[in-house]
Amino acid sequence: MKKNNITKFDHCYGCGVCVAACPVKIISFPENGDGFYSPHIEHQDKCIECGLCLKVCAFNHVDIAGPANTDSKSYAAHSNDANIRLRCSSGGIGYEIGKLLLDSGYQACGVRYSPKLRRAEHFIATTSEEFQQSVGSKYIPSFSSDAFSFINKNRKKKTYVTGTPCQIDSFRRLIRHFKVEDNFVLMDFFCHGVPSLLLWDKYLSEVEAKVGEATFVSWRNKTTGWQDSWAMCVDCSEEDLDWHNSYNLRVREKKHLYQSRMTEGDLFFKFFLGNYCLNKCCYKNCKYKLLNSAADIRIGDLWGKTYAHENKGTSSVISFTKKGDEIISRLSNTTCSFEEVPNTVAIEGQMAKAAHSPWVKSFIFDGLRSDKPLKDIAEWCRIYQFLIIPKRAINKFIRIVNQKTR
Ligand SMILES: Cc1cc2nc3c(=O)[nH]c(=O)nc-3n(C[C@H](O)[C@H](O)[C@H](O)COP(=O)(O)OP(=O)(O)OC[C@H]3O[C@@H](n4cnc5c(N)ncnc54)[C@H](O)[C@@H]3O)c2cc1C
Ligand code: SF4
Ligand code: SF4
Structure with a gap:
């Protein structure tokens, strides 16, 4: 029953x-x-x-378990450590917050990629060295329940938790229920959405058929600058990865075996950023765009007009709570540079609404479940885009006619 x-x-x-x-x-x-x-x-x-x-x-819940203080402050920020900044997706603030808190006796929960499991997973770090595995965005859903269960067992331990805004909203509800919010710092990011693991499995298998079993994966690197940092890098070498040895540096030293950029038509990014196969909720139920967050701090890529000249990586950072303000003040006095900016600058270039669901979504998912190559599914989607343009134009025409006749 x-x-x-x-x-x-x-x-x-x-x-x-x-x-x-x-x-x-x-x-x-x-x-x-x-x-x-x-x-x-x-x-x-x-x-x-x-x-x-x-x-x-x-x-x-319809609402967001937002913090009580809703006066947010926005910043453009980056780590002063050039190596950290180079490795991280934007300005390295996600890592620097973790390092600061780990040095103050916290544990930190971030997301790492496991080549063995072929999956991203939340994990607990107790040293900043371990926390380096969280560096860099993994643009697939993360397996979070083991790490969250571990934290929940010892709720008195001070912990920094990072995740997508929906993960953090639920996590805030959990610690609020147990009245242990004081023990936690929560960080989320502007979130485009998460694509299906069916896409990831197909993409990875196709790459591995060319270069062998993947031993390391990175979704972004700045070898041609931050503005052009959407690059899938799959490493198949046997050597153990030293977390101090930046993957980006390995790419620069040409130790990688496979690299494919969005600008070169990389199929993973085509599907992910083209919104072909996101989670159902990312289309319909995402209530976390722009400044809607349950975290203490939100970060993201500051890719708007104001920072279009910047090419090393700048994070957009928004503090929603006193706790967030204190962390930013400590970071700006030590390891990072912060410049206060209006909220309008911090959200420049971010999605204001949830992604549109493609009307051929079920075809795409059927394709991902089949043995069709990704490029064939992508080709079909390209044709679909041609079909949708006249549909959009007709809808727009109908809207204009309706407005005029009202
Ligand atoms: C699925 C996804 C979608 C995103 N969409 C946007 C967007 O639309 N706009 C934008 O500006 N930024 C987006 N980001 C965030 C952006 O990619 C950078 O992570 C952010 O700019 C912070 O960069 P950083 O240099 O401070 O640190 P980084 O070192 O890049 O920090 C990454 C942080 O994200 C966490 N993380 C990594 N992968 C995942 C995952 N799969 N699930 C949960 N947490 C994860 C890590 O624990 C770490 O704390 C997204 C990130 C992810 C994972
Ligand atoms: S949390 Fe409570 S209601 Fe939910 S599955 Fe467990 S026992 Fe049932
Ligand atoms: S529902 Fe929203 S916050 Fe959650 S993964 Fe999707 S886009 Fe991100």
Whole structure:
């Protein structure tokens, strides 16, 4: 018999917080048929209907569990360490916050890529050296439930938690429920969306067929500058990765075996940034664009007009809480440069609304599940774009006619 718990939803953000919250530990977090993590309960009879999974679930609420102080302050910022700045996706602020807090006795929860599992996963670091694995955005869904469960077991430990805005919204609800918000610093980022792991599996298999088994993957690098940093790099060398030895430097030293840039038509980025196969929620239910956040600090790439001349990487940083303000003040006195900017500058170039769902989405997902090569699916999508232009033009024409006749 189905009970009143998280399984009442047929899809969700896939944040993994319900798994950590459940007191009887009956929620698992497998990948669903669309290539996203989603909660599953095998034994419904064990559910005690405590309601906690629904209470902490951001998908189950219309509002955002925002911090009480809503006066936000915005900055353009970067790490003063050139090597950190080079390795990180934008200005390296995500890492610098972690380092500062780790040095102050916190543990830090970030996302790393595991070549063995072929997946991104949240992990706990207790030293800044370990936390270097979080550097660089992994543009796939992260498996978060193990790390979140670990943190939940020891809620008294001071912890820095990073993640997508929907993961952080649920996480805020969890720590608010247990009245331990003071022990946490939460960081999220402007979020485009997460693409299906079906895309990732297909893409990686096609690359590996050319160059061998991947031992390291990076989604961004700045070898041709930050403005052109959308580059998939897949390393197949046997040597162990030294986290002090930047992957970007390895690329520069031509140690990589495969590199493909968005500007060269890289298929992963075509599908991801073209919004071909995002999670259902990223199209329909994303309430986290621009300044809508449950975090203490939000970061992102400051890619608007004002910083268009910048090519080393600048983070947009928004502080929503006193805790956030204090961290920024400590960082600006030590390892980072901050320049206060109006909110309008900090959000320049960011998506203001959730992505449009392609009307051939089910065809794309069928293609990703099949053995069709990615380039064939992409070619079909190119044709679809030609079809959609006249449709958009007709809709626009109808809107104009309607306005004139009103
Ligand atoms: C799926 C995704 C979509 C994004 N969309 C946008 C966007 O639309 N606009 C924008 O300006 N920025 C976006 N970002 C953030 C951007 O890519 C940079 O991470 C950000 O600019 C911070 O860079 P940094 O140099 O400070 O640190 P980085 O070293 O790049 O820090 C990356 C941080 O992101 C976390 N992280 C990495 N991968 C994941 C993941 N899969 N899930 C959850 N957390 C992760 C890490 O733990 C780390 O704290 C997105 C990131 C991801 C992962
Ligand atoms: S209602 Fe309680 S016991 Fe049932 S799945 Fe949710 S958290 Fe677990
Ligand atoms: S776009 Fe919105 S719903 Fe999708 S992962 Fe990002 S925050 Fe979550």
